[in-house]
Amino acid sequence: MKGKSIGLLFAIMLLLVGCSSQSDQNQTDQSKSEDGKSSTEGIAGSWNGSINVPNQPLPIMTTFEKGDGWSGALSIPVQGVEDYPFAEVKVDGSAVSFHMELAGQKISFEGEKEGDTISGTFTQQGQSFPFELKKGKAETGDVAKEEKGQFLSVDTNEGKLFGELETPVEEGPYPVVLIIPGSGPTDRNGNAATVQGKNNSLKLLAEALAEQGIASVRYDKRGVGKNQQAAIPEKELRFDQFAQDAQAWVDMLNGEDQFSKVGVIGHSQGSLVGMMAAEEVGVDAFVSLAGAGRPINEVLYDQLKVNLPEGLKKQSKEILEQLKAGEQVEDVPKELQSVFRLSVQPFLSSWMQYNPAQAIQKLNIPILIVNGKRDLQVPVQEAEMLQEAKPEAELLVIEKMNHVLKEAPEDRAGNLQTYSDPDLPLADGLVKGIVSFFKNVGFIE
Secondary structure, three states: OOOOOHHHOOOOOOOOOOOOOOOOOOOOEEOEOOOOOEOOOOOOEEEEEEEOOOOOOEEEEEEEEEOOOEEEEEEEHHHOEEEEEOOEEEEEOOEEEEEEEEOOEEEEEEEEEEOOEEEEEEEEOOEEEEEEEEEOOOOOOOOOOOOOOEEEEEEEOOEEEEEEEEOOOOOOOEEEEEEEOOOOOEOOOOOEOOOOOOOOHHHHHHHHHHHOOOEEEEEOOOOOHHHHHHOOOHHHOOHHHHHHHHHHHHHHHHOOOOEEEEEEEEEOHHHHHHHHHHHHOOOOEEEEEOOOOOOHHHHHHHHHOOOOOHHHHHHHHHHHHHHHOOOOOOOOOHHHHHHHOHHHHHHHHHHHOOOHHHHHHOOOOOEEEEEEOOOOOOOHHHHHHHHHHOOOOEEEEEOOEOOOOEEOOOOHHHHHHHHHOOOOOEOOOHHHHHHHHHHHOOOOO
């Protein structure tokens, strides 16, 4: 999925996640193949594999059951998605197809069974990628393969977390910043499984800071990359958990002799996470990159209302109001299931309880607020709200920078193309502005 759903970056609109009723399934079952054997033999049960998005395969698991008709469900372990039902399952000879709804759009898997393999084409929003499933359950608990680089770890009540350390070439001690990623299933480099390709924005930032004498630690969110094994089921996740993870990292960095000072850089959702962590533990400086200035329910409604018809717009506003009040919403239209499915509602409610403008007021450390004029997710007005709440904070607005910290053209299509181009450098003025801020406040010499 490239581009079209990026406008809901602040939402928990994860790729492929939709919850549709099975009551109106249009299922078929051809019981005999040409050789007289049952064509459905071996299809029932568990299958695992991946959608082969270029450079970023998405692991998936499916289950199929045969009753009066066929039914099934999809799980995406790295996103905490478990057993979301298909709206339709068809078996016709060796052909196996299964479909679901996401925000009113049909998501399709059209495949062929050959032995213990089902392979075919996955289609969403006019884009298609191959998929392949193997019979049997996937092994769980596997940690991502070790990669080159230096990794640190912290122990939490919910499992060990790993983070990549980037250091200057000279010997320490040197200042270090914790780089906190944004919303959704985002890795330490700033890439999300919901977007085709990579932008590597946070990796580029870490490398650029190291060239300026600043070390950094950046980490995959739970359920992603090297922290897949630390995933928390979606229905159990709360926003506080993100802040607790960041606090654990800051505590560890504060205890390391190789670091002279400790700062935090939070991108997008990570901005609020960083504020909450900095309030609780000792931090010498804080940088907000493309962070919202309002509670997420207000930001999310502004994003949703752009493309929704009046009826759904009204319903989304009512749902947001109920979630803000801590209430559960059982009756969610299928067009809104991807954002407001029952399992994600507790997390959204917990997130809505925090106001970034109030959170930043509690910080008594040097603060830099950064935003780009071509940010499609978080407009400059959000950064201005943060500075209005904390007038002593420094505001840096970068003319051509977008949400993934790259220079982008004015047109939306061209802007979105930068989300999957790791070869594009960071926007001109970003690193210079951050380093200048750090020097002015004594974080670096």
